[in-house]
Amino acid sequence: MAAYQLPQWAALAPALILALTGLVLFLVDSISPRSTDRTLLAGTAAVGALASLAVAVWFTAAGVGTPTIDGGEGVIEIFDGQFVVDQLALYFMIVVTIVTALIVVASYDYLAGHTYQAEYYSLVVLAATGMATVAAANSLVTIFIALELTSLPSYALVAILKDNRGSVEAGLKYFLIGALSSAIFVYGISLVYGATGYLQLNSIAEVIADGGADGFGGLLGLGILMLLGGIAFKTASVPFHFWAPEAYEGAPAPISAFLSSASKAAGFVIAFRVFNVAFPLGEIGSVIGFDWTVAFIVLAIVTMTVGNFAAATQENVKRMLAYSSIGHAGYALIGLAGLSADGGELVMGAALMHLLVYGFMNTGAFLFVALAEHWGVGRTFEDYNGLSSQAPVACGAMAVFLFSLAGIPPFGGFFSKYFLFTGALEAATANTAMLAVAAALVVNSALSLYYYSRLVKALWIEDPPATRDRLSQPTGLYAAIVVAAVMTIVILPGFGPVAEAATGAAEALIN
């Protein structure tokens, strides 16, 4: 395979391409400051994201990172194992770049007339760089740095509408909670380092396995809890979910989409890698006195319940989506809750699939909100009444997203959600507590139907208000939404490769 002849560091190409794109955008803005040449800026960013996506897909197809046991190309370690490029990394790079490409294309219209366009695109691309790097980070150092590279541009992006009070407020809250959680995260890292003497994930695991951390159970346990806190923030899970509704509501809608899809995925890849690689279930329990799956079971149930119940009471569409994305974080947490010492790749794989599909459907849903903001129709369910009679294509796409989020076929969300359910039940055969998770999933899915269908109802069933202007058809937004919708549908028949990649990644990680 051609990928094999490249130097080792080239395995990070998806992240490197994104970083380069970000720098090119800065250069473009340096050459022509405050340019509003939307085609050039959005085009550059989109080309970068797509190139990165293409490379990631190519690597995946070429078998980069597949375990050598199965005759694969082997996991590529870079910088002495500070980064690893394995199937999981490539998988999440794909997720991130897809979302980035969609966001960038959609922003083409959303940002029309705004200042700071070049900054916007370069920040988006840099944040995406961080997310792609997170996917490959294999040491708490690189994880933290990549995480911050994700977070810092995100803070700025949320607040980028400088004269919009909502945006600024959202940025502030996102920043404050983000800074707090990264402080907690880094303190957790320091404690883990104290207990084990290493920051590289597999070295930590070795120390734990050798009993080198036996005397530091308390320190290690506290450290793990704090890491969990940082991850909970990034994934918008309870108890660090408070920022999410505010930030998503106030932020420009494409950024909400970005944060709730890609950024969340980045948070999950950390959770998956750190907990599976550094704190393997078999050994960690005896050192710190409890299995972290217990924590994730509780977190998953609470997160999905809080998210869905709060979403059901919202009047504001963006806020409803924000809470629903908290609920979905709860679903994805099942991936970790369902692990056990000798298995769980099924449930983990399902969580990975869910994150990919979620990347399409949730991004699409938020982009529709962006479209509505572009139209200026308002923010509440009522304001969306009868949009379908004026914009059937976009509303059809939105219905696809919503039904997919609710887990109704024939859309991608169906498979991922039901696979999660299936995985949870499979895990329950080993750990009966997972039954509670499965039950919570059922209850929450039922509840989510209510509020998702409420929005469909508003779009399709309610009558439009008499006084609404003709709605424009912005090319970029429409393109992004339609692509997302088509992908949400097409991914269902094409679920085979997705499932293969996801379970492969999960297996590689767990074993």
Next chain:
Amino acid sequence: MMIEALIAVALIGALVTFVAPNRVAGKLAFAISLVPAALSLWMFTAFDGSGNALLDGSLAFESHLEWIQFGDYSIEWFVGLDGISLPLVVMTTILCSLAILSSWTPIDSRESQFYGLVLFIEANLIGVFSALDFFVWFIFWEAVLIPMYLLIGVWGGPDRKYAAIKFFVYTNVASLLMFGSFIALVFGLGDAVTSFALPDVADAMVNGGGVQSSVFGIDPGTFTALVFIALFLGFAVKVPVVPFHTWLPDAHVQAPTPASVLLAGVLLKMGTYALLRFNFTMFPEQVETFAVPIAAVAVISVIYGAMLALAQTDLKRIVAYSSVSSMGYVILGLIAYTQFGVGGATFQMVSHGLISGLMFMSVGVIYNVTHTRSVEEMSGLADRMPIAVGILVAGAFGYMGLPLMSGFHGEFTIFFGAFQADFAYAPLFTALAMFGIVIVAGYLLFALQRTVFGPYSLETDYDVGRAPLHDVAPMFVLLALIIALGVAPELIFDMITDAVDPILNGGDL
């Protein structure tokens, strides 16, 4: 690849119709829908399967395709037809064509979207009746909900929003319960199955000794019983069985005529079909264990549904509640677990699909003209629209189970089978259910007498004239089919019994 062709034609047709201009959408959709109808009729003649699809039968039009490998479990695109599903597929395609034809008059806004959704439903319905892998089946099963939700919600009556959401949430929650319990069952079977294909699971359950070890800390017997109950509850909502029937009248009454036709004609059959495929095929022991309560539920559905129908003044509501009652018969036939019982139940599914379709269409035609469905607001319609009313009366007779109509054969075989059943008080239950027929006759005749006969009067001020041909023609077709099946039930009854026998014999022919 015939089944794929059917589904693909309907799906592509849906897409084409969706983007077609409103004014040609109806005719386009009808033309497209004729293709699957014709294809399915050809398949009916070319049917070469035998036995039960789930229990070692030889399938017609079978096709396998690797799809997803989910951990140790493989999910395949696996479709095929046997004697139970083929008649249902044929009924579906025909009913869809006719429903589209009958929508030309009532549907006057956003036509392309409407017909697109109808074709989309058709594709999914065909899928439900032909899919043999659980995931594939479940996708089609759930995918029916969205178009139906929109059909009711967008083109329905005044309370359409409430009805649509109620329908949507009720059936979806039930699906989740059913999904979970079935998946749990598959995991409970352990290494015996490595796929979600229904034949594999059925084989493991019937021939492989079922669940062997305890699951979730529950011992195998209890676990299997729990799964049985959960599956039953899941399907019971769809059927619907009292007390889960409350969504049905709302949905029926608010839905536009063609949607009602599909809802009563095909969607309800999904529930009983699933019951037959899952509960009554995979759990022979549990069927015996739970025979009495299920029979009781069936009889209550029959009687209670009929009583409710008796109390209604809205024609559509009468037909809707009578559907609840009719579905009770089907369940009674299933629980009888004899050749005649189960076979009759299957036959009744097809028959009821045709008859209730006919009834809803007639009511729809009347409504198109009079703009009312209230029994109290009209009388003597026979004077003004003799043909349509004549078909309505004929359909009502079919409902009542008069000989020479398909309803007669269905109900008769069900009662015959139920009398033979060997659970406790079987004859008593059967007798009670038969009493239901009296009530059905009561309310139908009562309603007909009020509306159709007597001196003409109409409380709303619309001119009542003859219905257009494209409204009446589908009713003629349906009536012809009903009479054909009534005269020659063996047209489908033979293949039904052929497919039913393996169930009753535990997989051995």
Next chain:
Amino acid sequence: MTVAVEYYVLLSMAVFCIGLMGVLTRRNALLFLMSVELMLNAANINLIAFAFYHGNLTGQVFALFTMALAAAEVAVGLGIILVLYRNFRDVDVTVPTTMRW
């Protein structure tokens, strides 16, 4: 002359808790920011102390990165606080309530 690692941990925990306390009680965004910096520095104390304890440089190097990131965070944070002030005429974090919980 060496100080046992426990004392460093105690110190860092004290600093961390002071920072946390500040985060929880202060309403001024700038003080909030400072409190977060305290927490980050608590982590740095730990990292450096443990680096000596374990005899490897990993912790020290990471502390450098933490400092860099803390500065970057402050840079972004101050930017946000500036626009906050411009929009709300205040840096009290409880003032902006455009959106309700």
Next chain:
Amino acid sequence: MVGGYATAPLQNGDTILLPERIGELTGLDGFGVGGELLATFLAAFVIGNLMLAMTGVAGPWAKRKITAAFTDRIAVNRLGPGGIFIILADAVRLLSKELVVPENADRPAYDLAPIVVAGSALLGFAVIPMGSGVHLADPEVGLAYVFAVSGIASLGLVMAGYSSANKYSLIGGLRAVAQNIAYEIPLVVTGMSVVIFAGTLQMSEIVAAQAEPLVSFAGLDIPRWYALVNPFAFVLFLVANFAEVGRNPFDTPEAPTEIVAGYQTEYSSVYFVLIYLGEFLHIFLGGGIIATIFLGGPAGPGPAELGIVWFIVKIWAIFLLTQWLRSAVPRVRIDQLIEIGWKGLLVLSFANLILTAVIVGVLA
């Protein structure tokens, strides 16, 4: 505990520092830890007072004399030879003045600022090898340390500016900060180019690295002073240093013709003395750094015992340069100052760094 500062591998074992020397001289090292601590404290006291003495001479006396010479005046000449005892008179005068605190002053900050300004400048001398064994401490990270502590002064300045509740003070304080931060980076980056030559941050090592001859002809050794090796860096550092210590042409924070006296407008009595002292200490600290990393530290002809003399000569030379510039060069405007810093020196310093690295790399 593995590692630890005292046993670090780069530590030059045979450097004998002032505390040990004093410990030996006074016999305090025989009294265990307590004695050593006392000796250390004594050493620190010596260093502190040495520097204070130097600023005492420089501030009240030398400055006036130099300025006077430029403007063709005589300046102080009544007390002692050349008016040198004006130092004492000024000390008494200023210490016994009334302290006037502005009514809106932010009290703790207002009181702390002079201490911070004076104390931080003093701290930097801890690691500077002054020759003749006058070297208080020699940590591995010496150069980084000295940059770090000299940065504290700007904190003191902004405290002073802010807490005085005076518009001029505030403007002065902020200008001081803007200026300090603008030139801090060129300063540090240029210093880094020295580190590339020396391969260490330890001050004694940097000095030792400059001891070898660069070229020698006619029996005369030209030492390997980095000012000679890389004059470009030296000039850059010198300029950045002037800005750092806030002297002409970069004295905008005080700019008496614009904003009275900047951050010290509202200070009087001993507080003023401390800030004033602090500034002069800072100039000397800058001189000390330059002398150490560019001019070979205490190196010079003659026996090693003369080191301290050479060192003081060097820092006085730099002090004289500042005073010369003060009289000879006009002040730049604040906007020019910032733009020179960010657009000129910063870029140049990076260019210097890269060039140095490339040259060192290619030569080696």
Next chain:
Amino acid sequence: MNDWIAIGALALVGLLIPLGMMAVSYLLRPTVPETSKRATYESGEIPTGGTRVRFNIQYYTVALLFLVFDIETVLLFPWAVVYLDAVESDSVSLLEILGPMLLFVAILLVGLAWAWRNGAVQWAQTPRQAAADSDRQ
């Protein structure tokens, strides 16, 4: 003796000397409170307005820029220290030791160029620039 103890001792001295001077001054100086003395000094004029005046935004942008650049120097220092050793050893090539720093500085310089072009380090705008800027708002 540990170097840092010596430095601590100097810090103590650095604290004690100012404090000592303050103490001496406290003993020597007179105190004659008078309201007008304590008024804010504005070159003899009666003070007007508050003293917490608002500042040119450039002070903040420069400060933010500094924050970032200053920290970057922290990351460069370790590299500078090991550079000579690395160059002299044969185990790494010049490109390997020089390349990362060049890349790092290049990225920094892109940032500086951006900040420069966007006016972050420009204190005052010429009228023409200001006019062009306000057009874009």
